[in-house]
Amino acid sequence: DQQVKQNSPSLSVQEGRISILNCDYTNSMFDYFLWYKKYPAEGPTFLISISSIKDKNEDGRFTVFLNKSAKHLSLHIVPSQPGDSAVYFCAASFSGTYKYIFGTGTRLKVLA
Amino acid sequence: KAGVTQTPRYLIKTRGQQVTLSCSPISGHRSVSWYQQTPGQGLQFLFEYFSETQRNKGNFPGRFSGRQFSNSRSEMNVSTLELGDSALYLCASSLPSGEMFFGPGTRLTVL
Numbered sequence A: 001d002q003q004v005k006q007n008s009p010s011l012s013v014q015e016g017r018i019s020i021l022n023c024d025y026t027n028s029m030f031d032y033f034l035w036y037k038k039y040p041a042e043g044p045t046f047l048i049s050i051s052s053i054k055d056k057n058e059d060g061r062f063t064v065f066l067n068k069s070a071k072h073l074s075l076h077i078v079p080s081q082p083g084d085s086a087v088y089f090c091a092a093s094f095s096g097t098y099k100y101i102f103g104t105g106t107r108l109k110v111l112a
Numbered sequence B: 001k002a003g004v005t006q007t008p009r010y011l012i013k014t015r016g017q018q019v020t021l022s023c024s025p026i027s028g029h030r031s032v033s034w035y036q037q038t039p040g041q042g043l044q045f046l047f048e049y050f051s052e053t054q055r056n057k058g059n060f061p062g063r064f065s066g067r068q069f070s071n072s073r074s075e076m077n078v079s080t081l082e083l084g085d086s087a088l089y090l091c092a093s094s095l096p097s098g099e100m101f102f103g104p105g106t107r108l109t110v111l
Helices: none
Strands: A010-014 A019-025 A032-038 A045-051 A056-059 A062-067 A072-077 A086-093 A106-111 B005-007 B010-013 B019-024 B031-038 B042-050 B053-057 B064-068 B074-078 B087-094 B100-102 B106-110
Touching: A010 A019, A019 A086, A019 A106, A032 A062, A045 A056, A045 A062, A045 A072, A045 B100, A072 A086, A086 B042, B005 B087, B010 B019, B019 B087, B019 B106, B031 B074, B042 B064, B042 B074, B053 B064, B074 B087
Parallel strands: A010 A106, B010 B106
Antiparallel strands: A019 A072, A032 A045, A032 A086, A056 A062, A062 A072, A086 A106, B005 B019, B019 B074, B031 B042, B031 B087, B042 B053, B064 B074, B087 B100, B087 B106
16 A cells, blocks of 8 residues: 555656646655655655645745645745756655655656 | 765675675764665665664565664665565665655665
C-alpha cells in the first residue's frame, strides 16, 4: 500500500514558467513533509520542508503548500530553470520518528 | 561544514557474500538513517539510529543490519547477498527538526 503518491511520473515545463509538482498521502497522522531533488548517480538533495502546523513554506524559488484536509502537498518552482531538471521526491513522516515514507518521484524536465 | 560521506561509492559482490557499508554523518548530527533505492521500489526506509540505538526499523529481512558508533558514524551490513539486493544504498543524517541530508550513496551490484 503506497502511503505517499506522486501520480505524475514526468512533467515538462518551459524555462521561466512555473513548475508544480504534486504529492498525495493517505495517512492523516503524517505531520512533517520534505521535498528532495535527485540527479542520476547522486544522493537526493534537500529542498524544503513543511510541518503540518503550516500551510505554506517558502525558500527562494521554492514554495511548498500543504492542504491537510485533502492530504495533498505541492512544490512550486518559480521561475523554472534548466538546472532544475531532475527527479523530485516528496517524503512524509510522523514528527520525531525520523522514518520517512517516500513517493515514487516525478521527473521534471525544464526546456530551454 | 562537510556533508554526509559514504564509502565505498561502488561495490560488486557475488551472491552469498556479505557486505559492509560505511557512513559518516554531518558533524553534530546524531541521527543516521539508511535507505535503499531501486528502480522498482523507489526509496525504502531500512533503519534509523540515534546515540548508538536503533530507534526505527523498516520492513527488510534480518539479513540487513546496522549499527552506530559513539562518534555517530554508522555501518550497514547485508549478509548472504541476493541478486535483488542490487541497489543504491543511501545514508542520511538529520537535524533535530527532522530535516534529512543524504550522502552520495553506495551503488551495490550483486552478480
